[in-house]
Amino acid sequence: MDTKVSVSPKSLIDQIVVPGDVVLDLSNMTNQTIKLGSGLRQDGDAISAVRAGKLSYSKPNTYWVESSHKRYIPRLEDHVLGIVVDYKAENFWVDIKGAQLALLPGLAFEGVTRRNMPKFEVGTLLYARVVKTNTGMNPELSCTDASGKAALFGPLRDGFMFETSTGLSRMLNSQTCPVLEALGKKLCFEIAIGINGRVWVNATAPRSVIIVANAIMNSESLSGTQQRIMVEKLLAKISD
Template identity: 60%
Template sequence: MCYEKRPSRNPNEQVLLTAGALRKTAVTLEQMDGHLSAPTQATSLFDQTVIPGDIIVDLPSVANLRVGSGLRQDCFELLATKVGKLRYKKPNKYWLESSHKRYDPSAEDTILGIVVGRKSENFLVDIKSPSLALLPVVAFEGGTKKNIPKLEIGSLLYVRVVKANHGTNPELSCTDASGKAAQFGPLKEGYMFDSSTGLARMYVKLHVKLLSTPTCPVLQAFDMQCFEIAIGLNGRIWVNASTPSMVVLISNAIMASEFLSASQQDNMVKELTDRLQACCSVR
């Protein structure tokens, strides 16, 4: 093995190099300190559409920031990584809402899943995400390893997302936070159709009657007592009614209402209702 002898440096040169490194470090720290002490950059993008690369907020001005989907931290800035509407929840949670065919799981979302398989301790559920979700056999009200529910392949479930970490399969549950079944569980009969995540999110807000959301002519036009509806934030909607014609009517009205205004939705519902009545009178 050959070792190369390196010439020794002049002590004065070492002192100069050390002083230069210290000056460089001092300049860097001064720049960082100036950046960290920058005032809060209030953004006017809340509830507005942003595009990839838009600067959302100055990170040093926000403590304990919680970043949701569609956003990425880049040094001292929070940037948008996709097109969507910027949402904010007090005290410091930011995320983007966008409409996609594929679902990005998030904890506490209520979704519709289809059973596609089973392992020893979990059901495998398709939720329109990149990976299958896991539904533990004990994630039911009163569920134990000796009392496993009988779910066949293809069963439709209304479930809640419990865990959604990157790199792992999402975990689901058929109970609420208190362990009660509530409205979760298998959905029988009825008709399930796919939609965009944006349309499903809009109808979820309308269905729970949020004060910040305008009224929905499609849901108001039909008597809520004559049909059942379950809306998943993953872009799946289930409808059940007394007659198949009513199921088809409600499903078509929901699917066609995504890009219509309130007045256009009202006219569409009237037109569909007239067609249904005309068909029934002919029969």
């Protein structure tokens, strides 16, 4: 494959790239340091995309490919929603939609010693943090924050969990998410968003849970204003 891409790399930013597209040519930018995020690969002097998506750039020197999938690639310090699938000795095996099951040590909870280790049934939904992602090993989770406090992590009881794409959960997790803002003005609910594409919603009234879940699932591929209009329509329907 000795195809030469004639477009200048700068013009590819915020454009859709597909696997094999040469994003950057290192031969004419020798005195720069760049950081590569997910979806990019170095092959000799060329940086090429390995996933399809939007090429994003953040100052000063970070490049990555923004894409949305049904599978999750574990990354350090991500907050995820996992489901317990097995427990062996002192560890829980948790499904986080990745290639491999994640390991949650029974001692990775606040104030837990060997004597009072928590017991979770298979199928329990957990809100946890990714603490280890080494290639060739199962990722490791923890239900404490960096200082060892429980900080909202732990099992999620009641409520309703549904699956989304990773792109949608990233959108929900951003600072200003129009759909959640619009819903929050009218309804009272609890929400936990796992960046791995799982969302858990709980409210006192079951119908709020259904509305919130439907609004979120509808909001994929809608722009900010469209999301607000969609939520308003949904809320107007139920207030009649």
